[in-house]
Amino acid sequence: MTGTVAYLTKRFPRLSETFILDEILGLEAAGVPLRLYAIADPHEKLVQPDVSRVKSPVVYLQSGAAGVERWRALRETVVAHTQLLRESPRRYLGVVFYIARRRRHLSTVKNFAQAGRLAALLRENDTRHLHAAFAHGPASVAHFVHLLTGLPYSFSAHAKDIYVSAPDLLARKVRDASFVLSCSESARTALTSLAGADTTKVILAHHGVDTQRFTSSEWVGSTGVDESPLRILAVGRLVAKKGYPVLLGALKMMNAAGRTPRCTIVGEGTDREQLTALVNDLGLTTTVEFVGSQTHQEVAEHFHRADVFVQASVVLANGDRDGIPNSLLEAMASGLAVVASDVAGIPEVVTPTSGLLVPPGDALALARALERLDDDVALRQRLGDQAREHVVEKFDRTACALRIAPLFGVEVGTRPGALGQFTVPYVADREG
Structure with missing residues (x-):
């Protein structure tokens, strides 16, 4: 198939x-001929090193520059929209x-304007299909x-982009699309429940x-010495839906029970000042450390130091x-025992054995779960081993x-199998 x-x-x-x-890296590795487009450049100071492995250049629809650009x-x-109007x-x-x-x-008006410019760019590059990474703006x-x-x-539909979108407009997008990818079964249920959606x-x-970068190590976790503080890790943006006040409350309860856990929080966000104040109010300044945004490699090192x-x-x-947070999958791939909320797509990856x-x-429930793991090193090890096995089997990037x-349109196998309304080539197991 060309294009x-x-x-x-x-x-x-x-x-x-x-x-x-x-x-993106997985699709390129699978042979999908991608060309990347983004509505805007975030201009973040810290960039994942793996971005350099992306083959396609990125074309931005919205210029952040002033003046001539x-x-x-x-x-x-304007030219693109004028041409579209003349043609049809x-x-x-x-x-x-x-x-x-x-x-x-x-x-909506901005998205329509951006669509005209994108349509002109796609025509220039012999595009056969357009895929958007979120259910709202893109x-x-x-x-x-x-x-x-x-x-x-x-x-693709993930989490916030589903639940804060107007249901009637989202249903129309589903109906007109060739297909929609849902990152979790809970998100899929939300999409299929929309009135009028196909x-x-x-x-x-x-x-x-x-799962090759995030891998377990023989030095994951503490030595099991009784006086060694439990090392807790949380990774994610400092925003309300991540539930950091709940974690801080659990840590306060553990301290009140005579325990001395240590918690590292990786990430930045709009709630940083509020959370720092809460740490001070709860007397957790010697318990909690905020380390800011980190690269993949730095996060992997934190996984290896945590219990x-x-x-x-x-x-x-x-x-x-959340849908299924990537940091949760990365922690499990790293062989860490995890404690997670029973919400959205999380139970699809955190099973009773993992x-x-x-x-x-x-x-309180979070504090009790952490205390259980603090007291049982063998349980931590068993859950961590099973977590990695589960993620490698079900959530490997290449697979x-x-x-x-x-x-x-990329053929990767020969045995047909049904996928929704689509009959697609069978993807062979990695072993054979």
């Missing part, structure tokens, strides 16, 4: 969106009326490109992690929540990419 597959995301590269980077981008957008006035005006009848939020842009040009499109198009496709990984995710009032689940928002590569 390229355009892969559109909101911002690239982002340090916290390692699952996007992993998926910004005016050039605006001119290209009925189709173009139909999209305009579709937008006017429903929602005229500024973000999928809206891709949907508008489809409506304007007829180019087949698909999108449920046969929604395909479960878990994110994978690099237990905690994922204290919660569901916010607006519906925002970790401990606690109710979301329950600091996950091979499972979805046929949807993008």
